């Protein structure tokens with residue numbers, strides 16, 4: 001596990017998380033280090049960027065470069081597979097509920113179960129060590145931040161659970177197995193949080209615009225509350241010095257935002273990615289981004 005690099009890209013919608021994730025995985029793979037890019041974004045963005053189609057479960061795109069894309073249904077399915085039956089076996093002893101309804105209910109009512117499952121999935125990938133790097137392209141910020149808080153939030157909800165279950169008419173034995181399941185979940189929540197804190201390299205992606213830069217502060221605070229440190233700030237879409245008056249004005253408008261970030265977060269390395277004239281799709285353009293990210 002100690003050898004596996006786990007890279008997570010966070011940021012608000014459309015700032016370039018998937019671009020950075022794909023570029024990083026490609027760069028590392030081409031350096032000879034097998035890498036898996038994994039996306040939990042509901043839209044299949046990795047395949048769009050890698051210009052592939054079809055099913056993507058650890059699909060090898062080129063030697064050493066793998067991609068996995070999970071939709072919500074996949075994540076639920078995995079939760080179902082790993083925990084569903086065990087938990088249902090306990091609950092169905094005192095609640096009359098069919099299995100499908102039970103799974104829909106638990107995965108939608110217990111906040112963060114899916115997200116937590118995803119963290120656990122990546123944690124297990126790191127433990128297995130089949131890949132030298134796992135690069136996680138997260139969903140846009142709102143969801144991702146919720147995700148980061150989830151292991152703790154879930155643990156909080158679970159602390160309530162024993163009180164609720166003790167009010168149900170259960171036998172001592174049933175109560176014990178409910179408690180065992182709850183304790184298992186609590187352990188999982190703690191393990192996931194430790195994994196995020198200790199094993200993951202967090203990159204926060206932003207763009208040099210007023211609103212995005214302001215949002216960085218909120219995200220930093222939120223991450224800090226969970227004991228998570230950002231390893232670097234990636235500022236994407238930076239306009240290069242140019243003869244075009246239009247672009248020169250745009251570049252000048254970006255500079256104060258860049259300066260503010262550097263001033264406010266002097267201890268965090270800032271990586272600038274230039275704005276390219278075209279969208280970043282296909283391996284050649286991704287390489288140009290990857291060089292800047294890993295250099």
Ligand SMILES: Nc1ncnc2c1ncn2[C@@H]1O[C@H](COP(=O)(O)OP(=O)(O)OP(=O)(O)O)[C@@H](O)[C@H]1O
Pocket residue numbers: 011012013014015016017018019020041045139140141236237238273274275276277278279280281
């Ligand atoms: N430096 C850049 N220059 C030009 N285009 C870029 C650059 N970075 C990203 N893009 C383009 O911007 C669009 C959004 O990028 P991307 O999909 O990586 O963002 P995202 O943060 O993953 O978005 P979402 O939050 O929707 O998942 C894409 O079309 C991508 O090709």
Ligand SMILES: [Mg+2]
Pocket residue numbers: 017018019041045137138
């Ligand atoms: Mg994306």
